[in-house]
Amino acid sequence: MRGARPIDTEQTLQIAVTVNGESHARAVPVRMTLADFLRHELGLTGTHLGCEHGVCGACTVLLDGRSARACLTLAVQADGMDVTTVEGLADGDRLGPLQQAFMDHHALQCGYCTPGMLTTLTEFLRENPHPTAEEVRIAISGNLCRCTGYAGIVRAALAAAAALRGDTA
Amino acid sequence: MTGFIGTSVQRLEDPALLTGRGRFVDDLKVPGALHAAFVRAGHAHARIRGVDTTAARGMPGVHAVFTFDDLPRPLQDHPVPLLVPNPAIRDLRLPFALARSEVCFAGEPVAVVLADSRYLAEDAAEQVIVDAEPLPVAADVRHALDAGASPAHAGMAGNLAAHMTLAYGDVDAAFAGAHRVVQGAFFQHRGSAHAMECRTLLAQYDVTGEQVTIWAGTQSPHQYRDAYARVMGVGQHQVRVVAPDVGGGFGPKTVLYPEQLAIPACALLTGRPVKWIEDRREHFLTTYQERDQYWSGEMALAEDGHILALRGRLLHDAGAYLPWGLVVPHICAATVPGPYVLPAYRMDVDVVYTNKVPVTPVRGAGRPQAVFFMERMVDLAAAALAMDPAAFRRLNFVRPEQMPYRVGLTFRDGSATTYDSGDYPELQRRALARADWDGFPERQRAARAAGRYIGIATASYVEGTGLGPFEGVGVKVQRDGRVLLTTGAAAQGQGHATMLAQVCAGALGVTPREIDVKAADTGAIAYGVGTFASRIAANAAPAAHLAAGKVRAKALKLAAHLLEAAEHDLELQDGRVFVRGVPGHGRTLAELAAFADGVPGFALPKGIEAGLEDTTYFTPERASYPNGCHVAEVEVDVETGQVRLLRYVSGHDCGTIINPMCVEGQVQGGVAHGIGNALFEWMRYDEHAQPVTMNFGEYLLPTAPEVPEVEHEHLECPSPLNPLGVKGAGEGGTIPAPAVIAAAIENALAPFGVHVDRVPVTPDWLLERIEAAGGSTR
Numbered sequence: 001m002r003g004a005r006p007i008d009t010e011q012t013l014q015i016a017v018t019v020n021g022e023s024h025a026r027a028v029p030v031r032m033t034l035a036d037f038l039r040h041e042l043g044l045t046g047t048h049l050g051c052e053h054g055v056c057g058a059c060t061v062l063l064d065g066r067s068a069r070a071c072l073t074l075a076v077q078a079d080g081m082d083v084t085t086v087e088g089l090a091d092g093d094r095l096g097p098l099q100q101a102f103m104d105h106h107a108l109q110c111g112y113c114t115p116g117m118l119t120t121l122t123e124f125l126r127e128n129p130h131p132t133a134e135e136v137r138i139a140i141s142g143n144l145c146r147c148t149g150y151a152g153i154v155r156a157a158l159a160a161a162a163a164l165r166g167d168t169a
Numbered sequence: 170m171t172g173f174i175g176t177s178v179q180r181l182e183d184p185a186l187l188t189g190r191g192r193f194v195d196d197l198k199v200p201g202a203l204h205a206a207f208v209r210a211g212h213a214h215a216r217i218r219g220v221d222t223t224a225a226r227g228m229p230g231v232h233a234v235f236t237f238d239d240l241p242r243p244l245q246d247h248p249v250p251l252l253v254p255n256p257a258i259r260d261l262r263l264p265f266a267l268a269r270s271e272v273c274f275a276g277e278p279v280a281v282v283l284a285d286s287r288y289l290a291e292d293a294a295e296q297v298i299v300d301a302e303p304l305p306v307a308a309d310v311r312h313a314l315d316a317g318a319s320p321a322h323a324g325m326a327g328n329l330a331a332h333m334t335l336a337y338g339d340v341d342a343a344f345a346g347a348h349r350v351v352q353g354a355f356f357q358h359r360g361s362a363h364a365m366e367c368r369t370l371l372a373q374y375d376v377t378g379e380q381v382t383i384w385a386g387t388q389s390p391h392q393y394r395d396a397y398a399r400v401m402g403v404g405q406h407q408v409r410v411v412a413p414d415v416g417g418g419f420g421p422k423t424v425l426y427p428e429q430l431a432i433p434a435c436a437l438l439t440g441r442p443v444k445w446i447e448d449r450r451e452h453f454l455t456t457y458q459e460r461d462q463y464w465s466g467e468m469a470l471a472e473d474g475h476i477l478a479l480r481g482r483l484l485h486d487a488g489a490y491l492p493w494g495l496v497v498p499h500i501c502a503a504t505v506p507g508p509y510v511l512p513a514y515r516m517d518v519d520v521v522y523t524n525k526v527p528v529t530p531v532r533g534a535g536r537p538q539a540v541f542f543m544e545r546m547v548d549l550a551a552a553a554l555a556m557d558p559a560a561f562r563r564l565n566f567v568r569p570e571q572m573p574y575r576v577g578l579t580f581r582d583g584s585a586t587t588y589d590s591g592d593y594p595e596l597q598r599r600a601l602a603r604a605d606w607d608g609f610p611e612r613q614r615a616a617r618a619a620g621r622y623i624g625i626a627t628a629s630y631v632e633g634t635g636l637g638p639f640e641g642v643g644v645k646v647q648r649d650g651r652v653l654l655t656t657g658a659a660a661q662g663q664g665h666a667t668m669l670a671q672v673c674a675g676a677l678g679v680t681p682r683e684i685d686v687k688a689a690d691t692g693a694i695a696y697g698v699g700t701f702a703s704r705i706a707a708n709a710a711p712a713a714h715l716a717a718g719k720v721r722a723k724a725l726k727l728a729a730h731l732l733e734a735a736e737h738d739l740e741l742q743d744g745r746v747f748v749r750g751v752p753g754h755g756r757t758l759a760e761l762a763a764f765a766d767g768v769p770g771f772a773l774p775k776g777i778e779a780g781l782e783d784t785t786y787f788t789p790e791r792a793s794y795p796n797g798c799h800v801a802e803v804e805v806d807v808e809t810g811q812v813r814l815l816r817y818v819s820g821h822d823c824g825t826i827i828n829p830m831c832v833e834g835q836v837q838g839g840v841a842h843g844i845g846n847a848l849f850e851w852m853r854y855d856e857h858a859q860p861v862t863m864n865f866g867e868y869l870l871p872t873a874p875e876v877p878e879v880e881h882e883h884l885e886c887p888s889p890l891n892p893l894g895v896k897g898a899g900e901g902g903t904i905p906a907p908a909v910i911a912a913a914i915e916n917a918l919a920p921f922g923v924h925v926d927r928v929p930v931t932p933d934w935l936l937e938r939i940e941a942a943g944g945s946t947r
Contacts, residue, residue, distance in 0.1 A: 045191075050367075095188070111414065140873045
């Protein structure tokens, strides 16, 4: 019904989250997505929105270490949780092993899907340190990339797995 | 001079993008910005009787709601300008920034809401009431030319936007003398480009209200600047367009959209910065795409297997407007002859308006369809003559000694289509060898014995790329010794910054990492054209080469003066000019730049120009023609209709390769796009021209398990058209993929006699064909 206001769009709730090791306490609108909270409230614009319906995976972040779509998660749902975004993957000024492998193997072109690929693979490589190429492909099958045709990403993930295991290349 | 050309230099772009420090338009925060949400047409065709914005204007956080009548006068007088005119256009239709009195496709912008946040703007957009009277629609291009068909625009006399005939040679005589004639008819659909970042705009006028800066996710910032200035009646210097990081392009971000006029106009009207970030739903609804084409034709053959002539008809669904003219259907017709000696050719093209999203280039820009048509006809011909399809192609290829080869057509840049370089038989030989073409019959026998259906096919193509008019590069040594490279050549992931830095670095005796690239900012370089038609390497790289060479010459001249040495006794190495054999006697580039910057009040020495810099525009005399030969091996599951790619080989000749890693990345990504076109992507509309595939669950993009790692064979036949010998590499991966995959499926299903005459080849359609061929598997 036009003019009806079924929910109070102005309502806010107080939340406390840890993002990349830093604590934040904020009052946020209850309908604000986690992605918008990270991007526009905290200024962490590395998390990208590609579809806002949970398919493309560009906005993937880690919530208490598990991958989650920041576009389908409300900021208030992250209350009390530990959030890792792409900004939290580097080792100070040095690229982390997965990031370095992405650079070495041309696993990115425009870089828009890259943050979601990195977070997804960070979780995957922790759970599966000895993946096959086929397993990597399935692991990133929930992440769309229009530029690379995925081959460089698969190569990078395998190289990063080896580096993380301490294998010599 | 060319120290870094041909090496896989790591990309300068990567570190920022890998750490979340990229700067895409939506990442830019401007204080006081208003957020825009568009109210869009719900009907594919309707007359707008009125727009009631009262309720919306009273919503929380809303600053303004604008309709056509609120637009600045120039935007009421002028639609989005046509950037590529063509005299064949009979009845030109272009959209306005906001719909005037009629909407002609579902999604066309009718009003715009400006609010404190996107959330509030969308709330209010829902409260805008559009009083629309539905009009009959032109939904299916096959019926849009019928007598009595509903016009896509009210009052328009028929839906034919243009008719073109591209022809040469005596076609009828060739058919009269033919040994055999084969016929074919094909449906092709390509769908949307779907860059992962949707369209983006942020516009801000300065305090005078006379100077606007627009940050845009565009492939052609200078075209945008010129068009906005022209329409608004202001000087180019009053409009600055900047494309920061852009999350993929693939064509649709080249052209101009109503929103690109509306958003800066909103900033002008409100005196506030205005941001609009298209969401994926809007992208499905409104971002220009390639869509339905119906092809038919016949090929005349000589007894010895030579092609004598080809004639055909193309019916092209243009959608509701022609914002990029006739570029796509023209490229289609001009690309058909491909790598073959085709003595006579005629293609009749009907470009037809429908009440759907306009059709403008998507990666390949009509070439994939042309190659699909030609290669499917060639396969039919080879089958009719009982020849091996690869051997039939080889027999008909243009020979390397025929280069440069004039086809007989005029390409879209107005030049005579002239293939500049290439060795098509050799490239095919390499691709077939890599794919073990000769060993395939044995693989197929073994697979069939095991109840599996595998197939192989090859497809070759030639693509016109590197179109002019020009692209420019500025090279300036700064006082800290770093080199600033400026260019209008916008990038959307291709790695242009790295590629241009590679070209420049060798000439200046520095490494690519000592070069900063500022691209796609109309404030940084006067002219630019845009990133389309795989044209940047062939336009901007030669410009970088020439500009860097001139800066090098200036550096040597300056150093000769300061060192009191002859220029020919000097060397430039590691950022320093010194007297050969006396490394201690020299000047760094930083010192030379500081000298050329001058001292206030003091004259520069005679013959020395200000600044250690140069800007050069390179103008190719005509298009260059990369070519390739792809081989695909597929398996078809005849129970489910699923197609799996077992192996994919790309033979590719893009001339001199500047960065092999980046070129292979372009080919791999291009093939993935072609796989989407071959098997998955279909933007569907119902009989009312309402879009029905509106998310990534309904419209499928290829994901990692569906895309094999492409095996690359490179043949570098340098182009004579520029000093580096480069051609283009951005689209070749996509162009033959639908053709080769369709043919491989057909080969796999030979026991059922299935003919693949369309793309995309979906599982349900394939099962129907298998069953229709008497091969019921259930």
